[in-house]
């Protein structure tokens with residue numbers, strides 16, 4: 108194994124639970140919950156907004172949300188706090204179940220209201236979650252493409268039963284799917300704030316989805332009376348697992364969903380997949396190697412700085428994405444969504460967060476997203492990702508396999524063993540960077556030596572925002588050149604693209620490359636090495652307070668290792684290239700920061 112990946116040695120280390128435990132009092136509440144007791148009726152509105160063939164009028168409802176829709180701002184809005192903000196930040200609190208409202212799967216300008224409220228609305232029925240006893244069997248999540256016949260039969264039967272339940276039952280597939288929409292399309296506001304709840308584009312992305320899958324998996328198991336039932340994972344970080352697992356392509360299976368891009372059913376998923384301007388220019392082998400290379404880069408650059416992996420902090424009263432960065436793992440995961448989802452607006456099911464939960468593949472996709480977090484934590488020796496109570500104490504509510512509404516918090520899900528599941532250990536083919544590189548150079552699009560012919564002159568980005576309508580190449584000053592090893596151990600070099608202004612809807616993506624100048628202001632024609640990409644799925648969230656000038660977010664990418672690799676450590680400046688793919692984006696500026704890290708390989 109190459110020395111650059113010596114961090115993999117920690118993979119086999121046992122789990123530690125670093126953070127302290129805080130016993131909480133469970134409030135007494137009835138253990139059973141009757142879905143018929145309250146809540147909106149669900150049978151008539153099931154996912155209907157997507158199915159009515161464009162006649163939006165018929166499903167528009169004049170509730171508070173829709174009245175607001177006309178005045179909402181952009182997708183990445185102003186860094187404002189909602190009305191009842193205090194001076195002190197605090198962890199995110201669970202939503203007020205009694206205040207669910209019509210969600211929006213479209214945009215502010217072109218709303219697509221969708222009913223995704225759950226049948227439960229009574230906050231007094233919520234109790235603190237009682238974690239499964241350590242003596243219950245560990246569920247072992249396995250790679251979906253290697254699932255044996257027995258496991259497959261159980262998995263299918265569980266979904267068959269889930270889909271057969273009355274759609275008003277919180278265990279039903281309909282209600283399970285709605286949960287995702289509730290937490291990303293503005294169905295709830297944060298308690299005490301005029302700010303929507305959003306589990307994407309911020310540091311609760313991984314923990315929230317971990318709990319979502321946990322309860323989903325336990326309900327599936329309960330339905331077939333099997334405590335060991337485990338969600339398989341779509342092993343898209345392995346060359347053999349990079350296509351949609353074939354078990355999802357059997358049209359007679361309950362795992363099947365016809366709302367997928369029919370062109371991609373057997374293709375290799377590209378971590379840089381874009382919905383609109385995708386160039387299908389690589390062979391399968393090249394694509395697989397490029398994906399592995401990207402996964403390696405993701406870990407290598409993000410291990411010292413969890414915000415680069417997870418996304419930026421969002422505390423109570425803050426809106427996800429405003430002035431913030433999405434984590435690198437979320438960006439890769441977005442490619443999976445876009446790749447599977449339908450190619451046209453409203454991009455359902457997987458291609459739109461409001462409808463993603465309607466595809467059984469979603470849960471299998473997220474099983475791997477969760478596994479990537481698990482591996483990330485192992486590589487960091489299980490050091491707590493954010494030693495910050497606003498993360499650790501962030502809490503959510505789910506409906507569990509005992510028909511109970513339960514409250515959970517982030518700090519209790521860091522160790523999957525506590526949730527009584529684990530992942531089958533499989534090879535990590537992306538771990539050995541040198542091996543991947545060697546294979547890549549042999550392909551025709553491989554990592555080429557930097558061209559020194561036909562040099563072009565580049566200048567700085569400039570003070571004003573620029574539309575990214577064609578490739579932008581800009582010279583960017585580094586805070587410090589020729590950093591020593593100990594300086595690098597203390598601070599991570601981070602490329603920041605900020606003031607990113609997004610169009611109101613549709614998928615958005617652009618690519619980022621970094622090259623060393625060939626001397627002065629001149630650089631070769633090659634864009635250089637990929638540093639990462641920005642991607643956002645169509646309708647990730649609604650902002651109420653944003654306004655046209657301020658709908659901005661940012662992208663942060665670690666480049667410490669990359670600069671060594673391209674021999675740019677001695678350069679005062681680097682050349683950053685932004686290449687547009689989906690959507691019309693405006694860029695505010697590009698700069699490089701040094702950010703303190705407390706983690707060392």
Ligand code: C2O
Pocket residue numbers: 287291307316440444460463473
């Ligand atoms: Cu909540 Cu894959 O997104």
